[in-house]
Amino acid sequence: MAIKGGDLTPPEDMVEIEVALYGRLRDLSPAEPVKVLAPRGLKVRDLRKLIAARIGVPEAQILDCAFSTQEDILSEDAPVENCREMLLLPPVSGG
């Protein structure tokens, strides 16, 4: 990992993803959004493992959550480098 201007810059084969947490997930992490380093080509579905490890919960606790942008639900099969800022959405309970 190179150091550029005092910041850690991820290697070229990795991307930094910021993930904002909503609903019950807000209580899991005081630091928000969560930042994770993911290998290019990783699918969105596989981000759960990294996020769970980052916030210190079992992956099973976020298996029922969907990834999205501010305007669209993301496909589980999309590569993570297509979207550097994501939202993690637990099951909904509005109304």
Place this chain on the structure above:
Amino acid sequence: MSDPFLRVIAESINVPEVLRQVEDPGCGGRVFFLGVVRSKNGGETVEAVTYDAVAPLAVKVFQKLAAQARERWGQNLNIAVVHRTGRVNVGEAGVAVAVSAPHRRQAFEACAFLIDRIKVEAPIWKKEHYAGGPSRWLEGHPLVG
């Protein structure tokens, strides 16, 4: 027929304003649903709820549902949906849905469809605050990615 009035807001819901959005002299039926925070849930005494939401995505879901309602019950429906965010006390409104249509059955059915689908498709979450201090996020419906 007007464009659907679709909002996610942090302020109190203005009921007359929501009703005004579906005024139409060609519509003989107007149905209005107001979801209000109730004081009891599962044996707990509720004092308030806090709504969390992804507002842009929620409005997009409202748009999709409004289009589906018009496809099913008629393009001449007028539709308004307003959902709260933030803390809402018992007795206050969390969501309002208004529909007007030429005939009452279209309006009833479309209004029921909209609130039913909003509860399972819109990215909105509810945390209940109970008497004595504890609070809990309510279980919900998974979104599909």
